[in-house]
Amino acid sequence: MDFDPYGQFHPTGDQHWMRSRSEVLARTCPFSPSASNEDQIAADLFPAAEPHETIGRFIAAHVGYVATGGFRERGSSGGMVSWVLEELMRRGLIDGAAHVAPVAEPETDGRFFRYRISRSPDEIREGAKSRYYPVEMSEILREIRANPGRYAVVGVPCFIKAVQLLRRQDPLLRERIAFTLGLFCGHMKSARFVESFAMQMNVPIEEVQAVEFRKKDVTRPASTYTAELTLKDGSIQKRDWWNLVDGDWGSGFFQYEACNFCDDVIAETADISFGDAWVEPYTSDGRGTNVIVTRSPVVNDLIQAAIEDGRLCLEPVDEEFVVATQAAGFRQRREGLSYRLTWPKTGLKSVKRVRPAAPESRRRRLIYRTRALVSRWSHRIFWLTQRTGNPILFIRWSKSAMTFYHALAYSRGELGKLLDRWGLT
Missing domain, CATH: 3.40.640 (Aspartate Aminotransferase; domain 2)
Structure with a gap:
Protein backbone atom coordinates (compact mmCIF):
# COMPACT_ATOMS: atom_id res chain seq x y z
CA MET A 1 0.00 0.00 0.00
CA LYS A 189 -9.93 11.83 4.25
CA SER A 190 -6.79 11.85 2.13
CA ALA A 191 -3.45 13.07 3.51
CA ARG A 192 -4.08 16.38 1.74
CA PHE A 193 -6.63 17.34 4.41
CA VAL A 194 -3.99 18.14 7.01
CA GLU A 195 -1.76 19.65 4.33
CA SER A 196 -4.58 22.02 3.43
CA PHE A 197 -4.98 23.02 7.08
CA ALA A 198 -1.24 23.76 7.28
CA MET A 199 -1.34 25.79 4.06
CA GLN A 200 -4.21 27.93 5.35
CA MET A 201 -2.31 28.56 8.60
CA ASN A 202 0.74 29.63 6.55
CA VAL A 203 2.77 26.72 7.91
CA PRO A 204 5.06 24.58 5.68
CA ILE A 205 3.92 20.99 6.08
CA GLU A 206 7.56 19.97 6.52
CA GLU A 207 7.64 21.98 9.76
CA VAL A 208 4.64 20.19 11.31
CA GLN A 209 5.64 17.73 14.02
CA ALA A 210 2.23 16.76 15.39
CA VAL A 211 -1.42 17.14 14.42
CA GLU A 212 -4.49 17.30 16.63
CA PHE A 213 -7.71 17.48 14.67
CA ARG A 214 -10.05 18.10 17.61
CA LYS A 215 -8.44 20.14 20.38
CA LYS A 216 -10.81 19.82 23.32
CA ASP A 217 -12.03 22.96 25.08
CA VAL A 218 -14.55 22.30 27.84
CA THR A 219 -15.73 25.94 27.69
CA ARG A 220 -17.00 25.53 24.12
CA PRO A 221 -19.51 23.17 22.47
CA ALA A 222 -18.18 19.74 21.53
CA SER A 223 -19.22 20.48 17.94
CA THR A 224 -16.70 23.34 17.71
CA TYR A 225 -13.74 21.54 16.19
CA THR A 226 -10.35 23.20 16.51
CA ALA A 227 -7.33 21.96 14.54
CA GLU A 228 -3.96 22.35 16.26
CA LEU A 229 -0.57 21.94 14.60
CA THR A 230 2.59 21.62 16.70
CA LEU A 231 5.69 22.73 14.83
CA LYS A 232 9.23 21.43 15.13
CA ASP A 233 10.29 24.53 17.06
CA GLY A 234 7.61 23.83 19.67
CA SER A 235 5.27 26.61 18.60
CA ILE A 236 1.59 25.96 18.01
CA GLN A 237 -0.78 27.07 15.29
CA LYS A 238 -4.50 26.44 15.62
CA ARG A 239 -7.74 27.44 13.99
CA ASP A 240 -11.40 26.46 14.23
CA TRP A 241 -12.54 24.26 11.39
CA TRP A 242 -15.26 26.71 10.42
CA ASN A 243 -12.56 29.28 9.69
CA LEU A 244 -10.93 26.92 7.20
CA VAL A 245 -12.33 26.73 3.68
CA ASP A 246 -12.60 22.92 3.76
CA GLY A 247 -13.76 22.67 7.37
CA ASP A 248 -17.37 21.68 6.63
CA TRP A 249 -17.23 17.90 7.06
CA GLY A 250 -20.48 17.22 5.23
CA SER A 251 -19.26 18.82 2.01
CA GLY A 252 -16.84 15.93 1.42
CA PHE A 253 -13.48 17.63 0.82
CA PHE A 254 -10.67 15.10 0.14
CA GLN A 255 -13.03 12.14 0.49
CA TYR A 256 -12.13 8.72 -0.91
CA GLU A 257 -14.37 7.74 -3.82
CA TRP A 278 -24.47 14.80 18.14
CA VAL A 279 -27.79 15.74 19.73
CA GLU A 280 -28.55 18.20 22.50
CA PRO A 281 -27.74 18.57 25.31
CA TYR A 282 -24.62 16.55 24.49
CA THR A 283 -23.52 18.60 21.47
CA SER A 284 -23.09 21.65 23.69
CA ASP A 285 -21.09 19.80 26.34
CA GLN A 332 -25.70 10.28 2.96
CA ARG A 333 -25.41 6.47 3.25
CA ARG A 334 -29.07 5.68 2.62
CA GLU A 335 -30.90 8.25 0.49
CA GLY A 336 -27.66 9.61 -0.97
CA LEU A 337 -26.24 6.19 -1.77
CA SER A 338 -29.52 5.09 -3.29
CA TYR A 339 -29.30 8.09 -5.63
CA ARG A 340 -25.62 7.56 -6.44
CA LEU A 341 -26.37 3.99 -7.47
CA THR A 342 -28.45 5.42 -10.35
CA TRP A 343 -25.43 7.29 -11.76
CA PRO A 344 -23.36 5.78 -14.59
CA LYS A 345 -20.23 4.20 -13.13
CA THR A 346 -17.16 2.95 -14.97
CA GLY A 347 -15.87 -0.46 -13.87
CA LEU A 348 -17.86 -0.50 -10.61
CA LYS A 349 -20.55 -3.04 -9.79
CA SER A 350 -22.00 -2.18 -6.41
CA VAL A 351 -24.29 -4.56 -4.54
CA LYS A 352 -25.75 -2.63 -1.62
CA ARG A 353 -28.52 -2.93 0.95
CA VAL A 354 -30.39 -0.01 -0.60
CA ARG A 355 -31.99 0.03 -4.03
CA PRO A 356 -31.14 2.56 -6.74
CA ALA A 357 -33.60 5.45 -6.62
CA ALA A 358 -33.58 9.22 -7.02
CA PRO A 359 -34.95 11.48 -4.26
CA GLU A 360 -38.15 13.27 -5.15
CA SER A 361 -36.68 16.57 -3.98
CA ARG A 362 -34.68 18.38 -6.65
CA ARG A 363 -32.82 20.18 -3.87
CA ARG A 364 -31.68 16.89 -2.33
CA ARG A 365 -30.51 15.65 -5.72
CA LEU A 366 -28.48 18.84 -6.20
CA ILE A 367 -26.96 18.50 -2.73
CA TYR A 368 -25.72 14.98 -3.48
CA ARG A 369 -24.44 16.00 -6.91
CA THR A 370 -22.60 19.02 -5.49
CA ARG A 371 -21.11 17.00 -2.65
CA ALA A 372 -19.76 14.43 -5.11
CA LEU A 373 -18.23 17.17 -7.28
CA VAL A 374 -16.61 18.88 -4.30
CA SER A 375 -15.17 15.56 -3.19
CA ARG A 376 -13.80 14.67 -6.62
CA TRP A 377 -12.45 18.09 -7.59
CA SER A 378 -10.91 18.98 -4.22
CA HIS A 379 -8.21 16.37 -4.92
CA ARG A 380 -7.48 17.81 -8.34
CA ILE A 381 -7.55 21.48 -7.37
CA PHE A 382 -5.28 20.93 -4.37
CA TRP A 383 -2.88 18.92 -6.54
CA LEU A 384 -2.76 21.84 -8.98
CA THR A 385 -2.33 24.29 -6.08
CA GLN A 386 0.70 22.37 -4.83
CA ARG A 387 2.21 22.18 -8.30
CA THR A 388 1.80 25.92 -8.94
CA GLY A 389 2.60 27.04 -5.39
CA ASN A 390 -0.48 29.28 -5.44
CA PRO A 391 -2.70 28.76 -2.34
CA ILE A 392 -5.21 31.33 -3.57
CA LEU A 393 -6.28 28.89 -6.30
CA PHE A 394 -7.55 26.32 -3.80
CA ILE A 395 -8.97 28.89 -1.38
CA ARG A 396 -11.00 30.76 -4.00
CA TRP A 397 -12.29 27.56 -5.59
CA SER A 398 -13.26 26.18 -2.18
CA LYS A 399 -15.08 29.33 -1.10
CA SER A 400 -17.02 29.44 -4.35
CA ALA A 401 -17.95 25.77 -4.08
CA MET A 402 -18.98 26.16 -0.44
CA THR A 403 -21.12 29.21 -1.13
CA PHE A 404 -23.14 27.21 -3.64
CA TYR A 405 -23.24 24.08 -1.46
CA HIS A 406 -24.36 25.96 1.65
CA ALA A 407 -27.07 27.75 -0.29
CA LEU A 408 -28.46 24.30 -1.12
CA ALA A 409 -27.85 22.56 2.18
CA TYR A 410 -28.93 25.15 4.75
CA SER A 411 -31.91 27.34 5.51
CA ARG A 412 -31.62 31.09 5.00
CA GLY A 413 -30.98 31.74 8.69
CA GLU A 414 -28.40 28.95 8.97
CA LEU A 415 -26.72 30.13 5.77
CA GLY A 416 -26.36 33.67 7.08
CA LYS A 417 -24.55 32.43 10.16
CA LEU A 418 -22.23 30.28 8.04
CA LEU A 419 -21.39 33.14 5.67
CA ASP A 420 -20.55 35.32 8.64
CA ARG A 421 -18.17 32.65 9.93
CA TRP A 422 -16.54 32.41 6.51
CA GLY A 423 -16.25 36.17 6.12
CA LEU A 424 -18.35 36.12 2.95
CA THR A 425 -20.96 38.70 3.99
Whole structure:
Protein backbone atom coordinates (compact mmCIF):
# COMPACT_ATOMS: atom_id res chain seq x y z
CA MET A 1 0.00 0.00 0.00
CA ASP A 2 1.38 3.42 -0.93
CA PHE A 3 0.25 7.01 -1.39
CA ASP A 4 -0.90 8.17 -4.81
CA PRO A 5 -0.48 11.79 -6.04
CA TYR A 6 -3.70 12.74 -4.22
CA GLY A 7 -2.52 11.44 -0.84
CA GLN A 8 -4.69 8.31 -0.88
CA PHE A 9 -3.52 4.76 -0.21
CA HIS A 10 -3.66 2.35 -3.12
CA PRO A 11 -2.18 -1.12 -3.69
CA THR A 12 1.07 -1.21 -5.62
CA GLY A 13 3.08 -4.14 -6.91
CA ASP A 14 3.18 -6.79 -9.56
CA GLN A 15 -0.02 -6.78 -11.60
CA HIS A 16 0.29 -10.48 -12.43
CA TRP A 17 0.38 -11.33 -8.71
CA MET A 18 -2.69 -9.19 -8.03
CA ARG A 19 -4.61 -10.78 -10.91
CA SER A 20 -3.67 -14.25 -9.65
CA ARG A 21 -5.11 -13.34 -6.24
CA SER A 22 -8.31 -11.82 -7.61
CA GLU A 23 -10.60 -14.53 -6.20
CA VAL A 24 -9.20 -14.11 -2.70
CA LEU A 25 -9.42 -10.33 -2.95
CA ALA A 26 -13.01 -10.58 -4.16
CA ARG A 27 -13.97 -12.50 -1.01
CA THR A 28 -12.18 -10.16 1.40
CA CYS A 29 -12.51 -6.66 -0.07
CA PRO A 30 -15.27 -4.85 1.87
CA PHE A 31 -16.55 -3.23 -1.35
CA SER A 32 -16.54 -6.36 -3.49
CA PRO A 33 -19.92 -7.53 -4.85
CA SER A 34 -18.71 -11.10 -4.16
CA ALA A 35 -18.22 -10.48 -0.43
CA SER A 36 -20.88 -10.99 2.23
CA ASN A 37 -22.67 -7.82 3.29
CA GLU A 38 -22.89 -6.37 6.79
CA ASP A 39 -26.23 -8.02 7.57
CA GLN A 40 -24.88 -11.46 6.71
CA ILE A 41 -21.64 -11.00 8.63
CA ALA A 42 -23.40 -9.66 11.73
CA ALA A 43 -25.94 -12.50 11.70
CA ASP A 44 -23.12 -15.04 11.79
CA LEU A 45 -21.10 -13.20 14.45
CA PHE A 46 -23.85 -11.99 16.76
CA PRO A 47 -26.81 -14.40 16.69
CA ALA A 48 -27.87 -13.28 20.19
CA ALA A 49 -28.22 -9.65 19.07
CA GLU A 50 -31.62 -8.56 17.77
CA PRO A 51 -31.66 -7.14 14.21
CA HIS A 52 -32.91 -3.58 13.74
CA GLU A 53 -33.85 -1.85 10.53
CA THR A 54 -31.38 1.06 10.49
CA ILE A 55 -28.44 0.24 12.75
CA GLY A 56 -28.33 -3.53 12.33
CA ARG A 57 -27.97 -6.01 15.16
CA PHE A 58 -27.28 -4.90 18.72
CA ILE A 59 -27.79 -5.99 22.30
CA ALA A 60 -27.74 -2.56 23.92
CA ALA A 61 -27.03 1.10 23.17
CA HIS A 62 -25.92 3.77 25.62
CA VAL A 63 -24.95 7.43 25.78
CA GLY A 64 -22.43 8.88 28.23
CA TYR A 65 -18.76 8.85 29.16
CA VAL A 66 -16.03 7.30 31.29
CA ALA A 67 -16.36 8.63 34.83
CA THR A 68 -12.88 7.73 36.15
CA GLY A 69 -9.23 7.61 35.15
CA GLY A 70 -9.05 10.75 33.02
CA PHE A 71 -10.21 8.90 29.89
CA ARG A 72 -12.80 11.55 29.02
CA GLU A 73 -10.29 14.37 29.39
CA ARG A 74 -7.72 12.65 27.15
CA GLY A 75 -10.14 11.67 24.39
CA SER A 76 -11.89 13.66 21.69
CA SER A 77 -15.26 12.53 23.02
CA GLY A 78 -16.26 10.55 26.12
CA GLY A 79 -13.11 8.39 26.36
CA MET A 80 -14.90 5.09 25.74
CA VAL A 81 -12.62 3.56 23.07
CA SER A 82 -9.44 3.77 25.15
CA TRP A 83 -11.33 2.58 28.23
CA VAL A 84 -12.64 -0.56 26.53
CA LEU A 85 -9.16 -1.41 25.18
CA GLU A 86 -7.59 -0.99 28.61
CA GLU A 87 -10.38 -2.95 30.29
CA LEU A 88 -9.95 -5.84 27.86
CA MET A 89 -6.22 -5.82 28.57
CA ARG A 90 -6.69 -5.47 32.34
CA ARG A 91 -8.95 -8.53 32.36
CA GLY A 92 -6.45 -10.56 30.34
CA LEU A 93 -8.79 -10.86 27.37
CA ILE A 94 -6.25 -9.36 24.94
CA ASP A 95 -2.47 -9.15 24.70
CA GLY A 96 -2.38 -6.26 22.24
CA ALA A 97 -4.52 -3.54 20.70
CA ALA A 98 -4.24 -2.60 17.02
CA HIS A 99 -5.16 1.07 16.67
CA VAL A 100 -4.04 4.30 15.03
CA ALA A 101 -1.41 6.42 16.78
CA PRO A 102 0.82 9.37 15.82
CA VAL A 103 4.29 8.64 14.46
CA ALA A 104 7.35 10.06 16.20
CA GLU A 105 9.04 11.49 13.08
CA PRO A 106 6.46 12.33 10.42
CA GLU A 107 8.96 13.80 7.96
CA THR A 108 11.05 10.61 8.01
CA ASP A 109 8.05 8.30 8.17
CA GLY A 110 6.21 10.06 5.34
CA ARG A 111 2.93 10.23 7.27
CA PHE A 112 1.54 11.60 10.53
CA PHE A 113 -0.35 8.51 11.72
CA ARG A 114 -0.22 4.76 11.25
CA TYR A 115 -1.64 1.59 12.73
CA ARG A 116 0.40 0.02 15.50
CA ILE A 117 -0.06 -2.66 18.17
CA SER A 118 0.00 -1.37 21.75
CA ARG A 119 0.77 -3.82 24.54
CA SER A 120 0.37 -1.65 27.64
CA PRO A 121 -2.16 0.89 28.99
CA ASP A 122 0.35 3.72 28.50
CA GLU A 123 0.74 2.83 24.82
CA ILE A 124 -3.02 2.58 24.37
CA ARG A 125 -3.46 6.09 25.78
CA GLU A 126 -1.09 7.46 23.14
CA GLY A 127 -3.66 6.44 20.53
CA ALA A 128 -6.53 8.42 22.08
CA LYS A 129 -8.36 11.10 20.05
CA SER A 130 -9.71 11.26 16.51
CA ARG A 131 -7.48 10.81 13.47
CA TYR A 132 -8.92 12.13 10.20
CA TYR A 133 -6.07 10.73 8.18
CA PRO A 134 -5.58 7.79 5.77
CA VAL A 135 -4.13 4.59 7.23
CA GLU A 136 -3.76 0.97 6.13
CA MET A 137 -3.57 -2.32 8.02
CA SER A 138 -1.00 -4.48 6.22
CA GLU A 139 1.77 -4.05 8.80
CA ILE A 140 -0.34 -4.87 11.84
CA LEU A 141 -1.95 -7.87 10.13
CA ARG A 142 1.53 -9.25 9.44
CA GLU A 143 2.49 -8.62 13.06
CA ILE A 144 -0.61 -10.41 14.33
CA ARG A 145 0.16 -13.39 12.11
CA ALA A 146 3.77 -13.48 13.30
CA ASN A 147 3.15 -13.12 17.05
CA PRO A 148 0.84 -15.47 18.98
CA GLY A 149 -1.69 -13.84 21.28
CA ARG A 150 -5.16 -12.35 21.40
CA TYR A 151 -5.74 -8.95 19.81
CA ALA A 152 -8.37 -6.24 19.56
CA VAL A 153 -8.60 -4.22 16.36
CA VAL A 154 -10.02 -0.68 16.20
CA GLY A 155 -11.23 0.68 12.87
CA VAL A 156 -13.82 2.49 10.79
CA PRO A 157 -16.67 0.39 9.31
CA CYS A 158 -14.99 -0.76 6.10
CA PHE A 159 -11.81 -1.72 7.98
CA ILE A 160 -13.76 -3.79 10.50
CA LYS A 161 -15.73 -5.45 7.72
CA ALA A 162 -12.46 -6.28 5.94
CA VAL A 163 -11.09 -7.80 9.16
CA GLN A 164 -14.21 -9.94 9.59
CA LEU A 165 -13.99 -11.12 5.96
CA LEU A 166 -10.31 -11.97 6.48
CA ARG A 167 -11.14 -13.89 9.66
CA ARG A 168 -13.56 -16.01 7.62
CA GLN A 169 -10.78 -16.97 5.22
CA ASP A 170 -7.82 -17.21 7.63
CA PRO A 171 -8.12 -19.53 10.68
CA LEU A 172 -5.04 -17.94 12.29
CA LEU A 173 -6.56 -14.45 12.20
CA ARG A 174 -9.89 -15.87 13.32
CA GLU A 175 -8.18 -17.25 16.43
CA ARG A 176 -5.96 -14.26 17.22
CA ILE A 177 -8.28 -11.31 16.51
CA ALA A 178 -10.55 -11.74 19.51
CA PHE A 179 -12.36 -8.37 19.54
CA THR A 180 -13.24 -5.65 17.06
CA LEU A 181 -14.02 -2.05 18.03
CA GLY A 182 -15.77 0.05 15.38
CA LEU A 183 -15.81 3.81 14.95
CA PHE A 184 -18.81 5.66 13.53
CA CYS A 185 -17.65 7.15 10.25
CA GLY A 186 -18.65 9.95 7.87
CA HIS A 187 -15.90 9.25 5.33
CA MET A 188 -12.13 8.85 5.09
CA LYS A 189 -9.93 11.83 4.25
CA SER A 190 -6.79 11.85 2.13
CA ALA A 191 -3.45 13.07 3.51
CA ARG A 192 -4.08 16.38 1.74
CA PHE A 193 -6.63 17.34 4.41
CA VAL A 194 -3.99 18.14 7.01
CA GLU A 195 -1.76 19.65 4.33
CA SER A 196 -4.58 22.02 3.43
CA PHE A 197 -4.98 23.02 7.08
CA ALA A 198 -1.24 23.76 7.28
CA MET A 199 -1.34 25.79 4.06
CA GLN A 200 -4.21 27.93 5.35
CA MET A 201 -2.31 28.56 8.60
CA ASN A 202 0.74 29.63 6.55
CA VAL A 203 2.77 26.72 7.91
CA PRO A 204 5.06 24.58 5.68
CA ILE A 205 3.92 20.99 6.08
CA GLU A 206 7.56 19.97 6.52
CA GLU A 207 7.64 21.98 9.76
CA VAL A 208 4.64 20.19 11.31
CA GLN A 209 5.64 17.73 14.02
CA ALA A 210 2.23 16.76 15.39
CA VAL A 211 -1.42 17.14 14.42
CA GLU A 212 -4.49 17.30 16.63
CA PHE A 213 -7.71 17.48 14.67
CA ARG A 214 -10.05 18.10 17.61
CA LYS A 215 -8.44 20.14 20.38
CA LYS A 216 -10.81 19.82 23.32
CA ASP A 217 -12.03 22.96 25.08
CA VAL A 218 -14.55 22.30 27.84
CA THR A 219 -15.73 25.94 27.69
CA ARG A 220 -17.00 25.53 24.12
CA PRO A 221 -19.51 23.17 22.47
CA ALA A 222 -18.18 19.74 21.53
CA SER A 223 -19.22 20.48 17.94
CA THR A 224 -16.70 23.34 17.71
CA TYR A 225 -13.74 21.54 16.19
CA THR A 226 -10.35 23.20 16.51
CA ALA A 227 -7.33 21.96 14.54
CA GLU A 228 -3.96 22.35 16.26
CA LEU A 229 -0.57 21.94 14.60
CA THR A 230 2.59 21.62 16.70
CA LEU A 231 5.69 22.73 14.83
CA LYS A 232 9.23 21.43 15.13
CA ASP A 233 10.29 24.53 17.06
CA GLY A 234 7.61 23.83 19.67
CA SER A 235 5.27 26.61 18.60
CA ILE A 236 1.59 25.96 18.01
CA GLN A 237 -0.78 27.07 15.29
CA LYS A 238 -4.50 26.44 15.62
CA ARG A 239 -7.74 27.44 13.99
CA ASP A 240 -11.40 26.46 14.23
CA TRP A 241 -12.54 24.26 11.39
CA TRP A 242 -15.26 26.71 10.42
CA ASN A 243 -12.56 29.28 9.69
CA LEU A 244 -10.93 26.92 7.20
CA VAL A 245 -12.33 26.73 3.68
CA ASP A 246 -12.60 22.92 3.76
CA GLY A 247 -13.76 22.67 7.37
CA ASP A 248 -17.37 21.68 6.63
CA TRP A 249 -17.23 17.90 7.06
CA GLY A 250 -20.48 17.22 5.23
CA SER A 251 -19.26 18.82 2.01
CA GLY A 252 -16.84 15.93 1.42
CA PHE A 253 -13.48 17.63 0.82
CA PHE A 254 -10.67 15.10 0.14
CA GLN A 255 -13.03 12.14 0.49
CA TYR A 256 -12.13 8.72 -0.91
CA GLU A 257 -14.37 7.74 -3.82
CA ALA A 258 -15.08 4.37 -2.16
CA CYS A 259 -16.87 6.23 0.64
CA ASN A 260 -19.58 7.16 -1.85
CA PHE A 261 -20.49 3.47 -2.02
CA CYS A 262 -20.49 2.51 1.66
CA ASP A 263 -23.78 1.86 3.46
CA ASP A 264 -22.41 1.30 6.98
CA VAL A 265 -22.34 4.36 9.26
CA ILE A 266 -21.76 2.75 12.65
CA ALA A 267 -19.54 -0.31 12.01
CA GLU A 268 -22.32 -2.90 12.14
CA THR A 269 -19.91 -5.86 12.13
CA ALA A 270 -17.92 -4.80 15.23
CA ASP A 271 -18.31 -6.23 18.73
CA ILE A 272 -18.89 -2.66 19.94
CA SER A 273 -19.15 0.65 18.09
CA PHE A 274 -18.46 4.20 19.24
CA GLY A 275 -19.53 7.63 18.03
CA ASP A 276 -20.19 11.17 19.19
CA ALA A 277 -23.61 12.03 20.60
CA TRP A 278 -24.47 14.80 18.14
CA VAL A 279 -27.79 15.74 19.73
CA GLU A 280 -28.55 18.20 22.50
CA PRO A 281 -27.74 18.57 25.31
CA TYR A 282 -24.62 16.55 24.49
CA THR A 283 -23.52 18.60 21.47
CA SER A 284 -23.09 21.65 23.69
CA ASP A 285 -21.09 19.80 26.34
CA GLY A 286 -17.45 20.53 25.59
CA ARG A 287 -16.29 17.66 27.77
CA GLY A 288 -17.46 15.20 25.07
CA THR A 289 -20.03 12.41 25.09
CA ASN A 290 -20.04 8.99 23.42
CA VAL A 291 -22.90 6.96 22.04
CA ILE A 292 -22.05 3.25 21.99
CA VAL A 293 -23.68 0.16 20.46
CA THR A 294 -22.77 -3.31 21.76
CA ARG A 295 -23.27 -6.60 19.89
CA SER A 296 -20.97 -9.06 21.63
CA PRO A 297 -22.32 -10.56 24.89
CA VAL A 298 -18.81 -10.54 26.39
CA VAL A 299 -18.30 -6.82 25.74
CA ASN A 300 -21.85 -6.00 26.77
CA ASP A 301 -21.34 -7.75 30.13
CA LEU A 302 -18.09 -5.82 30.59
CA ILE A 303 -19.92 -2.53 29.99
CA GLN A 304 -22.78 -3.41 32.31
CA ALA A 305 -20.42 -4.38 35.14
CA ALA A 306 -18.60 -1.05 34.87
CA ILE A 307 -21.88 0.88 34.91
CA GLU A 308 -22.85 -0.88 38.13
CA ASP A 309 -19.41 -0.10 39.60
CA GLY A 310 -19.79 3.58 38.76
CA ARG A 311 -16.77 3.62 36.46
CA LEU A 312 -18.93 4.38 33.43
CA CYS A 313 -21.63 7.04 33.41
CA LEU A 314 -23.93 5.60 30.71
CA GLU A 315 -27.67 5.68 30.15
CA PRO A 316 -29.55 3.28 27.86
CA VAL A 317 -30.93 4.63 24.58
CA ASP A 318 -32.87 3.14 21.67
CA GLU A 319 -32.28 2.81 17.94
CA GLU A 320 -34.00 6.12 17.18
CA PHE A 321 -31.60 7.97 19.47
CA VAL A 322 -28.53 6.42 17.81
CA VAL A 323 -29.87 7.31 14.36
CA ALA A 324 -30.58 10.89 15.47
CA THR A 325 -26.96 11.34 16.62
CA GLN A 326 -25.77 10.45 13.10
CA ALA A 327 -28.68 11.80 11.06
CA ALA A 328 -26.57 13.42 8.33
CA GLY A 329 -24.44 10.30 7.94
CA PHE A 330 -27.49 8.08 7.52
CA ARG A 331 -28.97 10.42 4.90
CA GLN A 332 -25.70 10.28 2.96
CA ARG A 333 -25.41 6.47 3.25
CA ARG A 334 -29.07 5.68 2.62
CA GLU A 335 -30.90 8.25 0.49
CA GLY A 336 -27.66 9.61 -0.97
CA LEU A 337 -26.24 6.19 -1.77
CA SER A 338 -29.52 5.09 -3.29
CA TYR A 339 -29.30 8.09 -5.63
CA ARG A 340 -25.62 7.56 -6.44
CA LEU A 341 -26.37 3.99 -7.47
CA THR A 342 -28.45 5.42 -10.35
CA TRP A 343 -25.43 7.29 -11.76
CA PRO A 344 -23.36 5.78 -14.59
CA LYS A 345 -20.23 4.20 -13.13
CA THR A 346 -17.16 2.95 -14.97
CA GLY A 347 -15.87 -0.46 -13.87
CA LEU A 348 -17.86 -0.50 -10.61
CA LYS A 349 -20.55 -3.04 -9.79
CA SER A 350 -22.00 -2.18 -6.41
CA VAL A 351 -24.29 -4.56 -4.54
CA LYS A 352 -25.75 -2.63 -1.62
CA ARG A 353 -28.52 -2.93 0.95
CA VAL A 354 -30.39 -0.01 -0.60
CA ARG A 355 -31.99 0.03 -4.03
CA PRO A 356 -31.14 2.56 -6.74
CA ALA A 357 -33.60 5.45 -6.62
CA ALA A 358 -33.58 9.22 -7.02
CA PRO A 359 -34.95 11.48 -4.26
CA GLU A 360 -38.15 13.27 -5.15
CA SER A 361 -36.68 16.57 -3.98
CA ARG A 362 -34.68 18.38 -6.65
CA ARG A 363 -32.82 20.18 -3.87
CA ARG A 364 -31.68 16.89 -2.33
CA ARG A 365 -30.51 15.65 -5.72
CA LEU A 366 -28.48 18.84 -6.20
CA ILE A 367 -26.96 18.50 -2.73
CA TYR A 368 -25.72 14.98 -3.48
CA ARG A 369 -24.44 16.00 -6.91
CA THR A 370 -22.60 19.02 -5.49
CA ARG A 371 -21.11 17.00 -2.65
CA ALA A 372 -19.76 14.43 -5.11
CA LEU A 373 -18.23 17.17 -7.28
CA VAL A 374 -16.61 18.88 -4.30
CA SER A 375 -15.17 15.56 -3.19
CA ARG A 376 -13.80 14.67 -6.62
CA TRP A 377 -12.45 18.09 -7.59
CA SER A 378 -10.91 18.98 -4.22
CA HIS A 379 -8.21 16.37 -4.92
CA ARG A 380 -7.48 17.81 -8.34
CA ILE A 381 -7.55 21.48 -7.37
CA PHE A 382 -5.28 20.93 -4.37
CA TRP A 383 -2.88 18.92 -6.54
CA LEU A 384 -2.76 21.84 -8.98
CA THR A 385 -2.33 24.29 -6.08
CA GLN A 386 0.70 22.37 -4.83
CA ARG A 387 2.21 22.18 -8.30
CA THR A 388 1.80 25.92 -8.94
CA GLY A 389 2.60 27.04 -5.39
CA ASN A 390 -0.48 29.28 -5.44
CA PRO A 391 -2.70 28.76 -2.34
CA ILE A 392 -5.21 31.33 -3.57
CA LEU A 393 -6.28 28.89 -6.30
CA PHE A 394 -7.55 26.32 -3.80
CA ILE A 395 -8.97 28.89 -1.38
CA ARG A 396 -11.00 30.76 -4.00
CA TRP A 397 -12.29 27.56 -5.59
CA SER A 398 -13.26 26.18 -2.18
CA LYS A 399 -15.08 29.33 -1.10
CA SER A 400 -17.02 29.44 -4.35
CA ALA A 401 -17.95 25.77 -4.08
CA MET A 402 -18.98 26.16 -0.44
CA THR A 403 -21.12 29.21 -1.13
CA PHE A 404 -23.14 27.21 -3.64
CA TYR A 405 -23.24 24.08 -1.46
CA HIS A 406 -24.36 25.96 1.65
CA ALA A 407 -27.07 27.75 -0.29
CA LEU A 408 -28.46 24.30 -1.12
CA ALA A 409 -27.85 22.56 2.18
CA TYR A 410 -28.93 25.15 4.75
CA SER A 411 -31.91 27.34 5.51
CA ARG A 412 -31.62 31.09 5.00
CA GLY A 413 -30.98 31.74 8.69
CA GLU A 414 -28.40 28.95 8.97
CA LEU A 415 -26.72 30.13 5.77
CA GLY A 416 -26.36 33.67 7.08
CA LYS A 417 -24.55 32.43 10.16
CA LEU A 418 -22.23 30.28 8.04
CA LEU A 419 -21.39 33.14 5.67
CA ASP A 420 -20.55 35.32 8.64
CA ARG A 421 -18.17 32.65 9.93
CA TRP A 422 -16.54 32.41 6.51
CA GLY A 423 -16.25 36.17 6.12
CA LEU A 424 -18.35 36.12 2.95
CA THR A 425 -20.96 38.70 3.99
